[in-house]
Amino acid sequence: MSQLRLLKPNLYTSPDEKGDIQLMGGRCSCGYCFFPMQHYGCEQCGAKGDELKAVPLTGKGELVSSAVVHKHADERRQTPFVVGSVRLTDGPVVRTLLDVDTDVRLAPGTELTAVLVDVEGKESETFQDLRFRPSRLVTGGGA
């Protein structure tokens, strides 16, 4: 596989040999799991330093809610697009872009899988950015 250029390499990985993408989260010694990884301190107990460990989170989860965005403040972002709240299998809820048609209404609880899609950078270069897609529509591993 050719080297991918990830748009946000500090948030997610390239697909592994099975095609799975992982999110770069963290876990505190108190047990609190969070996304993304940060070193400032645990939001649950306040612990810092070595108490906070980077842990890969599985790029799977289920849909909490979704919305089609019709108008957006930043005109560079083309509308409409679809966003969702996703509860990751590891616990944290993330807000993210969904890779689904705008006329598809997803039911809450729909199983979702992280995928990479091509996006254009500021100077028209191509990057890969993370989206969530219904697992049943993900082919080539991971689903």
Add this chain to the structure above:
Amino acid sequence: MPSILRDLKPVYVVGVGFHRYQYLSETSYVELGLTAVRQALADANIEWPAVESAYVAKALLPMAPGRPMLRHLGSHGLPIAHVENASASGSTAFRHACYEVAAGLTDVSLAVGVDKPAKVLRGESLTGIPHLANDAIVPFTHFALLADEYANKYGIDLDDVALVALKNHSNAAKNPNAQRQKERTLEEIINGTQISGSFTSLQCTPVGEGAAAVIVASEDGIKQLGIDASRAIRVTASAACSQRLYENAASFDAELTEETTRLALQQAGCDAADLDLVELHDAFTIEELEYVERMGLCEPGQAIFALKEGQFNIGGRCAVSASGGLIGMGHPIGPTGIGQVGEITRQLRNEAGERQQPSAKKGLAHMVGVGAVCYVHILEK
């Protein structure tokens, strides 16, 4: 030993003033703010030198706009503090003005909110912690996601959520200080410009400019200045909380609202059922439904039905956003929380004109601010 407002000296709202909330104009913020403060002074029937401290709420104006505005009332050297707390800036300024009077440090203090629309960075964008898609999820989309979740959870029609806007536009049409003063039909609201999820532009607050001012005083202040005590409205609770970690992380606004309202009702020694009116942070329609439920004004999932029955209309069991709320009256940010207190004060004095909630005795003002923080005040006749 922690104290609550009621343990301290009684505090009363004695003066209320506004500059109409409106779309961005050439009017200077100084003109906006002075209009509100002078109206509040006239309402209290006191002179400016009687005001011993000023809290200036603003979130969008640049650093330290307070004295360049207030000096035009006469520079008598009063302490001035600026308060920024996002949407809750005005509520926070009001709380601190109340506490200064309640602590006996002053007999008369001012809370004034003034703002003009401007692009400002959020602190959270500078934390260095990246997000997957925060640039794609602005506040109206955050609430559009919550609307979708609410509709799925309770099996309601998203078009029914627009009934909140129908009521609030209708209330705002009777409010000369409202930014939007036009009755709207449900059809107009639902078929308006699509924004995000089920929201159309008439289901979202229009952020504009304006000002609101409230003067608070102690019993000594009222006696010494000869203020009409029959028009003084007591502040019986002031509660504030910030976000915790919640099982449903996305519902932090509602969780915060529940906790802060519970604390305020405990302080005032009353139940949600005792409230005659509520002004709440309805920047987006769904918020009103979630908050009235979390406040205890109706059971979870029942807000649409209570709304349809007219329970939250002026003249209903508890008038919600009689001012028109953030959707109808507007949300200039710094003034908003103070404007809520102004509306409740006028209602409890029976001076709200066409918007009067009959026999109103107790009112609650609620704001959430990004961060997130929540402020709730209760006022009583």
